[in-house]
Amino acid sequence: MTGLQTIAGGMRRWRFWTFLAWQDIKQRYRGSVIGPFWTVGHLALTIAGIGFLYSGLMNISQDGYFPFLAAGLLFWFLISSTVVDATNAFPQAGSILRQSSVPPIIFPLRIVVRNLIVFGHNMFVFVVVAVIFGTTPDPLPLLFTFPLLLVNLAWLSILVALMSARYRDLGQLISQLMGFFLFVTPIFWVPSAVSGFRSAYVLYNPFAHFLEIVRAPLMGEAPAGISIAVCSALAVIGWAVAVFALIRHQRKVVFWI
Amino acid sequence: MISPDSKTADASSDAVVRVRNLTVELPIYSAESRSFKQSLLSTEIGGRLLSMRHGPLRVRALTQLDLDLRPGERLGVMGHNGAGKTTLLRALAGVYPPTQGSVEVDGDVATMFDIGLGMDIEANGRENIFLLGYSRGLDPAHIRSKIDEIATFSGLGPYLELPVKTYSSGMASRLAFAVATSFQPDILLMDEWISTGDQDFMKKAEARLFELLEQSRVMVFASHSAELIERTCTRFMILSHGQIALQGPVSELQDAIQRTRATLEQSGEAAQ
Numbered sequence: 001m002t003g004l005q006t007i008a009g010g011m012r013r014w015r016f017w018t019f020l021a022w023q024d025i026k027q028r029y030r031g032s033v034i035g036p037f038w039t040v041g042h043l044a045l046t047i048a049g050i051g052f053l054y055s056g057l058m059n060i061s062q063d064g065y066f067p068f069l070a071a072g073l074l075f076w077f078l079i080s081s082t083v084v085d086a087t088n089a090f091p092q093a094g095s096i097l098r099q100s101s102v103p104p105i106i107f108p109l110r111i112v113v114r115n116l117i118v119f120g121h122n123m124f125v126f127v128v129v130a131v132i133f134g135t136t137p138d139p140l141p142l143l144f145t146f147p148l149l150l151v152n153l154a155w156l157s158i159l160v161a162l163m164s165a166r167y168r169d170l171g172q173l174i175s176q177l178m179g180f181f182l183f184v185t186p187i188f189w190v191p192s193a194v195s196g197f198r199s200a201y202v203l204y205n206p207f208a209h210f211l212e213i214v215r216a217p218l219m220g221e222a223p224a225g226i227s228i229a230v231c232s233a234l235a236v237i238g239w240a241v242a243v244f245a246l247i248r249h250q251r252k253v254v255f256w257i
Numbered sequence: 258m259i260s261p262d263s264k265t266a267d268a269s270s271d272a273v274v275r276v277r278n279l280t281v282e283l284p285i286y287s288a289e290s291r292s293f294k295q296s297l298l299s300t301e302i303g304g305r306l307l308s309m310r311h312g313p314l315r316v317r318a319l320t321q322l323d324l325d326l327r328p329g330e331r332l333g334v335m336g337h338n339g340a341g342k343t344t345l346l347r348a349l350a351g352v353y354p355p356t357q358g359s360v361e362v363d364g365d366v367a368t369m370f371d372i373g374l375g376m377d378i379e380a381n382g383r384e385n386i387f388l389l390g391y392s393r394g395l396d397p398a399h400i401r402s403k404i405d406e407i408a409t410f411s412g413l414g415p416y417l418e419l420p421v422k423t424y425s426s427g428m429a430s431r432l433a434f435a436v437a438t439s440f441q442p443d444i445l446l447m448d449e450w451i452s453t454g455d456q457d458f459m460k461k462a463e464a465r466l467f468e469l470l471e472q473s474r475v476m477v478f479a480s481h482s483a484e485l486i487e488r489t490c491t492r493f494m495i496l497s498h499g500q501i502a503l504q505g506p507v508s509e510l511q512d513a514i515q516r517t518r519a520t521l522e523q524s525g526e527a528a529q
Contacts, residue, residue, distance in 0.1 A: 016391040023388070027379055099375035100368055100392045101351030166286075251354040255284050 003247035010103025017106045021113035036121045039081075043073055043125045054188055063133050065190075070129040071218040072187040074122050075149070075211055080178040082115040082153050087171035089161035094257040104250045108157035112150060126218065137218045145213040145223055148231050152210060155238035162245050165256040181207050206234060273475045274326035274349065274444060278358035281341075281348050281499075284313035318344035319499045321358070326444075328473035331466075333486030333507065335479075335514075336496035342479035345496065346370065346446045349477060364443025367393060369433050371448065382417035382424075382432055389436045403439045410465070411435035412458070431458055438465050445469065445476045463489060483514055 029035030055065040089107040164171030185207045212227035347353045390400035411431040494504040
């Protein structure tokens with residue numbers, strides 16, 4: 001089997017990676033009364049705590065700020081926990097990888113699905129906020145932009161998983177970087193508030209574009225064209241790099257874990 | 258129903274497993290070479306390419322090994338710890354890529370290496386049947402159709418609803434064996450531990466192995482037990498330092514072991 005066939009074979013075995021993802025979620029429910037609803041509570045608390053404080057600090061109306069914050073954090077949890085979980089994708093699968101010949105791409109994809117399921121739980125918080133503050137989302141663009149986000153998360157997960165398996169310290173570094181990006185990405189602050197050189201924080205930050213394409217429709221706005229363009233370009237480039245990296249390194253993953 | 262033993266690789270066209278000139282080197286990523294910081298620092302300070310000077314330590318586990326297995330053949334692999342038995346099994350399973358040479362395996366491979374390997378001990382028995390089945394590339398309908406059979410054969414029955422971490426090692430190995438054999442693999446690779454079940458289960462397991470092998474399937478079994486190999490295999494191979502020291506039909510195994518012992522004793526004396 002060529003490297004490309006191994007990758008395609010792994011993608012076709014979607015039942016396997018979705019099964020693993022559901023097992024992960026079941027695991028969180030085991031021995032816990034509310035399981036993944038812990039992240040729901042975390043999200044709700046963050047929105048409530050930050051919402052009242054920052055809307056005052058930045059002098060914006062709460063009606064607009066709360067849905068913005070809720071939508072931003074909802075997607076940020078999805079992006080950031082996918083990246084952080086991906087750092088452990090291969091070590092976590094060690095017992096499977098050492099037992100049988102399994103296409104390694106299965107494990108980063110499992111991470112994406114796992115976090116998608118958690119995202120489903122977290123949606124609940126946004127719905128509550130949207131109802132309270134009377135926001136009407138425009139779901140139609142999401143039919144395109146949400147899959148586009150997931151496609152980007154998939155290549156990101158693959159690359160992070162490979163790099164973190166090979167270099168253990170890199171996993172730590174990446175986890176910490178996500179904490180950094182939480183603050184430099186427009187999640188707590190609105191993108192329109194920055195100007196001059198500070199607009200680089202929005203323009204040259206891929207996470208800002210990832211957020212924009214899915215957050216805007218939830219706010220009932222059209223996503224910025226530039227963000228859709230950037231995300232589409234990143235999807236193509238990212239997948240090209242991820243496939244190249246897999247072809248070169250996927251057989252060595254078993255030695256790294 | 259014993260298939261003719263074949264020592265040499267003459268007509269390899271009908272072989273299910275074809276190994277040619279197989280060398281496997283295992284890179285050992287030590288703590289230093291694995292750390293990103295270290296490689297960053299060493300490139301900065303040393304200014305040398307990592308691959309030239311700081312590449313991982315490599316251990317040659319198998320050297321230029323050839324092997325053909327035809328339908329119905331059962332190969333027992335013996336050798337000291339570190340002789341390359343497990344590496345050979347993992348190379349046959351496609352877990353370890355060949356450094357040189359080639360491994361061709363036609364058909365569905367089932368592996369039983371360490372107890373619990375490939376299982377999730379937090380998940381219950383039923384979920385682990387799916388996990389092991391999916392790892393082999395089986396579809397869910399096929400897996401579901403065999404659950405009752407696995408429950409009966411393994412004798413686990415209602416215990417399949419309990420987490421595997423509550424199982425004894427014998428129960429876990431019975432589950433792994435039942436899963437590995439219920440889906441009728443073309444090639445069955447086993448590492449030692451089949452002997453961990455109780456006596457009754459051992460008899461059942463052996464009966465099932467022979468049943469499988471009557472359907473022209475291939476088994477490779479690594480073990481320290483000559484007695485077990487004589488009973489279950491048609492051929493034997495003794496590995497030493499990653500190379501084939503001796504091989505032949507099992508009828509010659511006792512003879513071979515005597516000779517190996519003699520050689521070892523001689524080399525032992527020579528060392529003194």
